[in-house]
Amino acid sequence: MKKTIFITVILSALLLGCKDNKNTNENTNGTEKINSVPKQNTKKINVQTTAMNNAWVNEIKLDDGSKWQANLETTQGVEKMLDLIKSSNLKTLEDYHSLASKLNEEKNFIVKECTMKGASHDNLHIFLVPLIEKIEDLSNTSALGQATMLTYRIEENLKGYYNYFQ
Template sequence: MKKVSLLGLLFLSLAACKNTTNEPEKTEEVTTEVTAESAHEAKEVTLDNGKLWVANPETTEGIKNMQKIISERKQEATGAVLKEALENEFQMIFEKCTMTGEAHNQLHNYLLPLKMKLNQLDGTNDEAVISEIDAHLKEYSNYFQ
C-alpha cells in the first residue's frame, strides 16, 4: 500500500511540473494518464544531438542543493531526515520548472529514476541507496547545463 501511495505522489509531482508550451490546456485526467504511462516506462536520458540540454537555473540549483545535502550529511542523520530534505529539494525542482519541449522530456527521464531511488530510503538500506542517489545526481552534468 505504501508503494501505491508513493507512486501516486510521483504522479502528482510529475503532473505539477509547469510545462509552459502554447498548447491548449489538457484535462487533468489525460495528464495523469500520460504521466502514469511514463512512470512505467522509465526511459534513458539522451543528449541533444550530442550536446547538453539547457536546463533552467532553478533545476540546476536544486540538483546542486541535493548534492550538497548528501555531501554534508551527518553520519548519524537518519534516512528519514535525509529523505525529507532531498524530497523537499526535489519538489522545488518541479515547482520551479520552466523547461519545455524535448529538454523538458529528457529532464523527466532523468528525474524519474531519482524519485524512485528517493522512495527506496526506508531506514534499512540507507547507505546503499544514498550512494545510488549520489551517483545519479553526479550524472546530471552529463546531460544538462
C-alpha cells in the same frame, strides 16, 4: 501512510502536471514514449528495483551531442541535493530518513519551478523519475545497509545530471 500519499501525489503531479507532457513526445532523436512510474511496494523494498540502479542513463539523450539547457532552479536544486548528501553525518536510520525528507523538499522545488519544455523537459523526466523513486525508497527503508546503498545511488544519479544538462 501520509508520506506515501504525499509522495504519490507529488509524483503524479510531476508526471501529469507538466504542460507539455504527452504520452508521445517528439525530440531531436525521433519519437519517444515517456513511461509511467511503476508503483513501489513501500512495505518491503527490493534491492533489484529500478531505484537501485541507474538504468536511466540508457534512456536519456543529448541535444545533438550537446548538453540540454536546464532552467536555473533545476540546476540549483540538484546542487543543493548534492550538498545535503555531502554535509550529512549519516549514522542512524533516522539520519537517512531526515536526509530523504530534505532531498524530497529540494526535489519538490525542482518540480514546482520547472519551466523546461519539449525534448529537454522530456529528458529531465528521464533523469527525475528514478531519482524520485530512490528518495522515496530511502524514506521508507528499514535497513541501514540499504539506506547507505540508496544514498550512494542517489548521489550517482545527481552527479549524472551534469553529463546531460547545463
